[in-house]
Amino acid sequence: MSEYYEYQLTIDKILDSGVRSFPDREIVYRDLRRYTFLSFSDSVKRLMTGLKKLGVKEGDTIGVIDWDTDVYLHSYYAIPMLGSILHTVNIRYPPELILKTILQAEDKFLIVRDEFLPLVERAKNLLPVGIKIITYSDTKEKVKSSMSDADFWDLIDNSEPSEIPQINENARATIFFTSGTTGEPKGVWFTHRKLVLHAMSVSLVGARPPLNLSSNDVYLILVPMFHVHSWGYPYVFMLSGIKYVLPGKYDYGLILRLMEKENVTFSAMVPTILYFIITHPDAQKYLHVFKRWKVVIGGSALPEGLARKAKELGITITCGYGLSETCPVLTVSYCNSLAEKLDDSVKFLEQITAGAPIPLVQLKIVDPISNEEKKINEIGEVVVRSPWLTQEYYKDPEKTKALWRGGWLHTGDLGYIDEYGYLHIVDREKDAIKSGGEFIPSLLLENVISLHPKVSQVAVVGKKDEKWGERPVAFIVPKEPVSEEELRNFLLEMSNQGKIQKWWIPDKFIFIQSMPLTSTNKIDKKVLRELLDKNM
Template identity: 60%
Template sequence: MGFYNYNLTIDKILDYGSTVYGNKEIVYRDLRKYTFSSFRKNVESLASSLQKIGVKPGDKVAVVDWDTDVYMTAYYAVPMIGAVLHTVNIRYPPEVMLKTVIHAEDRWAIVRDEFVPLLEKGKSFLTNIKGVITYSDNKEKVKTSFSTFDFWELQNSGEEVKPVDVREDAQATIFYTSGTTGDPKGVWFTHRDLVLHSMSVALTTSKPPLKTSQDDVFMILVPMFHVHQWGFPYVTMLVGSNYVLPGRYDPAMEINLMKREKVTFSAMVPTILYMILSHPEAARNQDVFKGWKVMIGGSALPSGLAYMARKSGINIAVGYGMSETAPVLTVAYYTPEVEKLGEEERFLQQIKTGVPIPLAQVKVIDENGKEVPRDEKTVGEIVARAPWLTRSYYKDPERTEKLWKGDWLHTGDLAIVDKLGYIRIVDRDKDSIKSGGEFIPSLILEDIISNHPKVGEVAVVGVKDEKWGERPVAFVVPKGDVKEEELREYLIKHVNEGKLQKWWIPDKFIFVKEFPKTSTNKIDKKALRQTLSS
């Protein structure tokens, strides 16, 4: 007997949410609904069944699924018995997806019926897999040649969970970064990382302009395989907000769910917001967007899309982070100085990259490691420290050393800082365009072009040039009949206003129907560059 050493583990989040907000709800499409307290029973039942079939502490459990109640259950049940949740990126090409399962050394897999054939194809390589847990929405048994268990049977037949002494520094999750440069890299996080990150995100989103509370209904449109769905499956239990799971993404379904479940808060990348707002159903359901609070991350928010959202009555705040940072580092919430500003000035601040969230230390540094001045001109790299950053790339010491150079995590994102301390990303290091030895910030160019009334989406990339080294080329998804000359004249106007340099203007404008997307729904600039070089 004596002092109890309290560990910050994921089960504590579930215990709090189900105890204090027991009647709050988790909703999966129009198929299933649970209170927080009945969800906890399901989690504990599944956890005990996983123990019974032989899942041991340290075993990695892959989940191959859309954003469902099954996935949400695994988010809690797997780590709470000391096993490690591997959120598999289902948008990877099949061979890359299997490669991550092999590299992670997964022992078990929870697989939705439609993904079983994919696993079957790679069976000869998956010698490490001990057992597969399958399910279908209609609860019919799934046929597979793997040693298999039915998810619903496991969830319904569990008893009391055998206590496991899970330490807060035990690994809880692993997943792989989007791999836009080379093979995907494995990043992993402990229970303590995820608890502290979730608490910080909950505290941050409660600040204006988002002001989330127990009265909100969350529907997060970030895939559950992508960086813990930005932490919101855990945040919802801390805040006490209802949680809506959309399954496979479909803008019409999402708009319908918003209407039916009275969704008030979402998080997503800019392309998902654009797909929703430009969908035919959006025009017929304008009322659902009024007062909708949206946290944007993943890639820079073009101000044209931000204004389009504001016109629909949406209140936006930008967040920033990366796979290696669990992910959130900054959010453009209102500091006291920003709260004093006028409405338009406040809006311009909340669509920047933002300021650090509690416990995160974020700096923009020059090549000598010194912080750049707050002049909104000097470009530097964003570096970070926080109690939830990945310690290393899984089984990759070489890239880990580069990531943690000088005891700061190096993001590879280039940014400027304004006088109020708000960071604004101007480019990714790998996307930056060097022309005649000078830097052209592609995100500033994209931002200005996005405000043209006939531009839907835009991406600027560099193409090799004999004279200048590189020159910018703009790819545009038009909203109407727009000519290249119109866009040139529009940019010249901004040159005359001192908003950009004349030599930044793209040499070429290429009009496309849609953009290639990465596995996390960002515009794939690597693919665009390849079309220019082919």
């Protein structure tokens, strides 16, 4: 009789693979702690034992309220490996929304960094009955609170390594809530299998040009660990055998110092974070670091102006695209066989598109109403299939049905695929400005405005117009004083060059000191629309 073993794609396999091939590769948390892959694995297995002693059972949900720390990284592995569910709590939500997501996810345990404990204490009487709180401090001193049921470091130090239980690859491993940029946050969850396949595909595409990542690279990921699995990199680095640097709470001066000290060669982030780093007062001291630095930009479109500033500093820029619902990565602007033949100036423009589908992703552009597939360079809605997409919104069958209509996941993004196979996102359906019956793609307009040398940041939103339905308004963070007339003349010249339509030029330019940001550091257009309503 056969003793065939049905191999399960579970998180422990990622850890095991990294430890076997790269046991002495490093994990670094700021300037506080260092681990080898081997010692980290031992620490994770001790944490598993400690959590079991505390009463954690298979299927329990454990929330984590923390910055990008070694504690969080332990949780990414130990919690799913127990057969429990990791809830990455969005710490940038308002307190009432944090509480709402804890209740919706049905958290039975919370791991809470000491500085966030007051937030939990204020909600003491509203938390789920019987919830247990695990606290910790960076210094490893005990946190003094009547709400603390256990100390995180004690769970590790007072335990022996756990045996790895047999978990089904289709068991739920993580849950989190969408950032709420287009309405109330919605719960999405992912299985072990989805996370493993996603990490494998992201690892594969990272080895392609222009990134050419290998096990000799050093990662410092600047995507919060509460945000869509930090784009999968907490699993990718272990699978790929790459040194991993954790920044904790983002301090851009410290980040620059860590980049130099730890020989960082690769990061991922949203455009706003790139902007903060290259405009930091100390940035000029680190030009030698920038020349070896490779960056993937996602979360929102990278303005061409910002991309060119980064290129001037010697930074290798690529872009990617995905959603909370897609784990998240769907596309990356790696160099495919068609782009290999292009000259450098055209190749650069393809590198700052949303990119080409990564392995195992099927993507097409359809008419939002008829669902008929669009041709090359025709704008429509982006719909996708891959083995790691969320299968549902948590306990929300109505929104799930809309998400998965026709057997394809509907992103709600408008875009087109060019002749080289690269995806261009032109707008969110909800952000597109409909003027005189035609769409003005705000992302394309923002991109052109960003090329003006006196513009640091730009965001375009629509205002109601009695004649045209909607007209565009541009919010500008200036690099130096610039007039509305100067910007208008610049855009007229851009329209003469065929980069935009003349009727896209905004009716109004509003100058502000800084852009409002969402919890994931994207520009918050909801706030800009509210500001616009007040000014009208």
